Amino acid sequence: MDVLAGLLEGPRARGAFMIRALFDPPWSVRIADEAPLSVMVMVRGTAWIAPAGGGPAQCIRPGDLAIARGPDPYTCADEATTAPFAEIGPGQRCRPLDGAPVARYQDLGPRAWGESPDAAVEMLIGTYPLQGEITGRLLDALPPLLVLPGEVWECPLTPLVAEEIGKDEPGQAVVLDRLLDLLLIAALRAWFSRPEAAAPAWYRALGDPVVGRALRLLQDDPAHPWTIAGLAAKTGVSRAALARRFAGLVGEPPMTYLTNWRLALAADLLRDSELTIAAIARRVGYGSAFALSGAFKRVYGVSPQEHRGRAA
Numbered sequence: 001m002d003v004l005a006g007l008l009e010g011p012r013a014r015g016a017f018m019i020r021a022l023f024d025p026p027w028s029v030r031i032a033d034e035a036p037l038s039v040m041v042m043v044r045g046t047a048w049i050a051p052a053g054g055g056p057a058q059c060i061r062p063g064d065l066a067i068a069r070g071p072d073p074y075t076c077a078d079e080a081t082t083a084p085f086a087e088i089g090p091g092q093r094c095r096p097l098d099g100a101p102v103a104r105y106q107d108l109g110p111r112a113w114g115e116s117p118d119a120a121v122e123m124l125i126g127t128y129p130l131q132g133e134i135t136g137r138l139l140d141a142l143p144p145l146l147v148l149p150g151e152v153w154e155c156p157l158t159p160l161v162a163e164e165i166g167k168d169e170p171g172q173a174v175v176l177d178r179l180l181d182l183l184l185i186a187a188l189r190a191w192f193s194r195p196e197a198a199a200p201a202w203y204r205a206l207g208d209p210v211v212g213r214a215l216r217l218l219q220d221d222p223a224h225p226w227t228i229a230g231l232a233a234k235t236g237v238s239r240a241a242l243a244r245r246f247a248g249l250v251g252e253p254p255m256t257y258l259t260n261w262r263l264a265l266a267a268d269l270l271r272d273s274e275l276t277i278a279a280i281a282r283r284v285g286y287g288s289a290f291a292l293s294g295a296f297k298r299v300y301g302v303s304p305q306e307h308r309g310r311a312a
Contacts, residue, residue, distance in 0.1 A: 018111055020122060021113055022114030022115060023045075025079075032087055032089055034090050037139065040065065042123055045122065047078065048060075049074060051145050052074055064150050067191075092127075138188075148191060153187070161176075205246075213235050219261070223285040226254075226285075266304065
């Protein structure tokens with residue numbers, strides 16, 4: 001398992017919000033749902049997306065894909081200067097703004113919302129409702145808004161998502177969750193390969209023959225009792241050379257990276273499984289529940305049990 005796949009493995013979409021949005025100009029919607037991540041694919045028409053924090057607005061056209069990193073709000077509109085007519089809040093609740101009629105945007109069928117089925121603008125939107133600790137590592141590496149133009153990336157999933165999003169069949173939510181995951185992974189792989197992308201240090205380090213191998217070893221088997229000496233032997237360099245090269249490329253020493261990775265995995269297992277703390281400790285490389293609890297509290301400020309309670 002490579003590092004990017006590992007980061008996306010834990011926080012897979014579960015009950016993601018997916019919709020076909022349909023608008024006629026002028027239109028504008030403020031998104032304040034506090035979701036950690038949203039993926040938007042333009043089918044027809046154009047849209048301007050503007051982060052609330054003051055970042056530059058970007059235009060997306062048919063075939064383009066945009067990823068908005070939450071929880072800060074952003075605005076989607078026909079023009080960058082069009083004031084919002086409605087706001088989408090937590091739980092995908094919609095409220096009109098500035099006296100706009102409530103009926104301006106409405107349900108138009110299974111997972112369709114907006115003004116009319118044949119509107120000039122059509123967007124496919126998928127939103128991840130929850131953030132896991134592993135996802136947080138990935139989100140920290142993304143800008144508030146990134147756009148992949150259609151001419152620099154092609155994804156055969158887009159037509160499939162467009163076809164499946166309007167179906168109302170048994171198990172359809174699970175199908176859409178998996179399609180959203182695949183769409184996100186394809187988009188991130190394309191983005192991180194772009195020269196303008198500020199790819200995270202761990203992603204860039206994968207291309208190094210020594211550090212890349214070390215990262216994969218730690219990723220694939222976090223429960224192994226790794227030492228600098230053991231890792232150096234596996235990568236064919238000295239301990240000093242590995243420590244220096246790893247820290248220079250990744251930004252932290254190998255054992256610090258391993259500790260953070262183990263605790264991130266533990267945090268997701270505490271949230272998403274019913275395993276005992278002792279079982280989780282063994283799975284991520286700690287000898288006992290007590291050892292895991294001590295390390296976990298030092299980093300997260302709460303005990304594993306408290307973390308599990310808050311997640312529930």
